[in-house]
Amino acid sequence: MKQIPSNPLNDLNFSGGPGVLPKIVLQQVQESIQAVPGVGLSILGISHRSDWFAAVVAELENNIRQLLQLPPSYHVLFLQGGATQQFSMVPMTLLAGKTAAAQYLHTGYWSGKPLPEARRVGPVDVAWSGAACGFRRLPSDDELHLDPQAPYLHYVSNETVEGLQFHRVVGRDDVPRVCDMSSDFLSAPGDYERFSMIYAHAQKNVGPAGVTVVVVKDALLKDAPEDLPGFLDYRAQIQAHSIFNTPPVFAIYVVLLVTRWLLNEVGGLAAMDALNTQKAKALYQALDDSDGFYPARAALQDRSKMNVAFNLPTPELESAFLAAALDAGFSGLGGHRSVGGIRASLYNGLGLGAVEKLVGFMEDFRKRYR
C-alpha cells in the first residue's frame, strides 16, 4: 500500500496513476464545482442531456481529433470501465466467431491483462512475449511473427509498470492495429492514422479516473456483432455521441479542460513532447550518471518517457529512498506492486521543475548512502 505525503501544491506527484493534473486545470476544476463559468451551476449538478454538455462532448471529440490529426472517419468515444472494459469490448467486437487468431504482443504487466479476456471470446496468438527476459525490453521488428490473416494486432504503446515504450508504430499495415495508449495518450505527436483503434483511460495524462477515451475508425466496426449489450456496443455508443446512458459528466469535463490546456497553453503535442522529452532526459541522465547506484530497468532503446523505472543497490536502500522521498514531499514514487523498485511517472501534468527537484534529491541521497 502506498503512503501519501502532504503537498497541497500538488506539484511533486510522480504517481503512476491517477496522475498529477496541470495546476491551471485543477484551478478550473475547483471553480467548476461551485459553478461552471458561462453556465453558473455546479458541474456536479448539470444534466448530461443539456445543450451545454452536448457542446462539451462535441468540443472534446474535435479537440482529440485535432491533437491526433485524425480525419472525421475516426469516431471519438468517452466510455466507462477503464482500459479493463476495453480488454473485453475489443475481442467481443472483433474476434467473436473468427477462426483466425487475434495477435497480441505481451510486453509487460498491462499487455498481459487483456489476454485472458480475449481468450474467453476467440483464438489468441501471442506474437511475441518478453516474459522470458523479465520484460526488460521490447521486440525488434524481425522478432515479431505477424500473421496477415489476424483480425487485429493488439499492443500496449507504453508499459507503465516496466517503463517500456514503443518509439515506433509496429505491425502490418494490412492488419488493423488496436493499441492501448492509456499511459502515453496525448503525450506526443505520432502517425495515429495507422491505427484502427486507440484506447486510453484518462487517469495518466488526460484526466481523472472514471472515463476512457476510445478512438476508432469507422471501417473497423463494419462487421461488428449485432447482439452485444448496448453499453458494450461501440456502434450504439457512437450513435449516441457517448451519451448512450448517463456518462461520467465530471470526468469528461476535466478531460475537456486538459485538451484545452494542451491546445491553448502548451501549444499542441509537439510542444508537449518537447517538454516530456526534456523531463525524461533529465531523469535518465541522473540514472546514467549514478555509477550504477540507480540502474534503469528498461533497455536503453525502449526507455519510456512517461514512466522511469529503476532500482537501488539493495531492497533496504530502496525502502530508505522511498521513506526519505516521502519526507521531502515527493509522492507516488513506489514501483508497481508486481515489480517493486522505484518508478517516477512523468505524465503531461508534471512540470520540469518537479523532475529537477527529484534529480537533486536523488543526488543528495546517493552521496549520503553510496
Add this chain to the structure above:
Amino acid sequence: MKQIPSNPLNDLNFSGGPGVLPKIVLQQVQESIQAVPGVGLSILGISHRSDWFAAVVAELENNIRQLLQLPPSYHVLFLQGGATQQFSMVPMTLLAGKTAAAQYLHTGYWSGKPLPEARRVGPVDVAWSGAACGFRRLPSDDELHLDPQAPYLHYVSNETVEGLQFHRVVGRDDVPRVCDMSSDFLSAPGDYERFSMIYAHAQKNVGPAGVTVVVVKDALLKDAPEDLPGFLDYRAQIQAHSIFNTPPVFAIYVVLLVTRWLLNEVGGLAAMDALNTQKAKALYQALDDSDGFYPARAALQDRSKMNVAFNLPTPELESAFLAAALDAGFSGLGGHRSVGGIRASLYNGLGLGAVEKLVGFMEDFRKRYR
C-alpha cells in the same frame, strides 16, 4: 435539449439527474480538488492503491450497510457503467443457462430498459406491465402473477420519469428480489434485508454520475457463472473491494462525503425521509390546490416523493412555464424527453426552501395564466 439558468448558489436545481448535492458536500468537494483534508493532495491525484483510498472504500461500505441496516452478509460494491451495466450484469449472473424465466415488473421508462438486455441472456416474464395505462399507476399485490420458480424478481422502486414510487416491498420472500433503487436510494428507511440485490447509480441522491452502488447478499452469488469477464463478475469485484481495476476515485469519494452528511448532519434515513416527505407534501399540495391547473401525473397512492411529474392545461402553457422558471433561476424542471410535461425532482440534496420557492413561483404563474 435542456437549458440551464445561471445559479451559482446551486440551490434551485430540480434536475432529474445528475441531481443537486448538499451545499456542505459541494464545499468539501471543492476543497478536496486542491487537497483532501488530512491527506494534503488533490483528490484527482491520489492513487487508488493508497492506504487512504482503501480506508475510503471501507468506510463507505460500512456507512451504506449502517444506513440500510444490513448485516455483513451483504457486500457493498462501487462499480462503473451506471444502472445500465447492471441491466446486463444481473441476468448474466443470475439468468444464464436457466430454464425458468426471471420476472420483471414493467412500471415505466426505466423498468422497461433492462428487458431487452435480460432477454439476450435468458427467458424473461413480465409479471405486470403498466404500458396499457400509460404508466400512471403501479400494480396492487393481487395483480402480480408471481412465479415461485423464478430465478429472481426485478423491479424499479421509483420510476424517475413518470413519478411513481412503490411504498411497500413487493414480490415473494422465497424468490430473490433485485431492485433498481437508482432514484430513491438512501432517501428513506426500509426493510432492505428483504432484498437480495439493490443497485443504484449515484447521480440522483448520493453523488455524481460515474459510480453505481451495488448491495448484494452473499448467498445470491453462490451459483454465479465462472466465465464472466472480470469487470462484469460481482465476485471478482467483491474480492477486490471494488478495486478490481482503477475505480472512479473522485465519484466514490463524493459518495462517501454524502453518506457522512446523511449520518452526521441529517441524522440518518428516518430524518432524511421526514424532510423528503415534507418537500413532497408541499409540492403535491400545490398541485392538488391548483383547481386542475397543475394535474399530477401519477395515481394518488403511487406518487413518488422523489420525482413530482405534472402537466399544465396546454403544451403552450408548459413551454411558457418552463421559460419563466428558467428566468427565475430554477433548473431541471423539464419533463423527461419521453413524456414531456414538468418534473420537479426532490432528491436528498434539495432543501425545503427550494420547494417553497417553487410553490410560490407556481402560484404566481397560475394566477397570471389561468
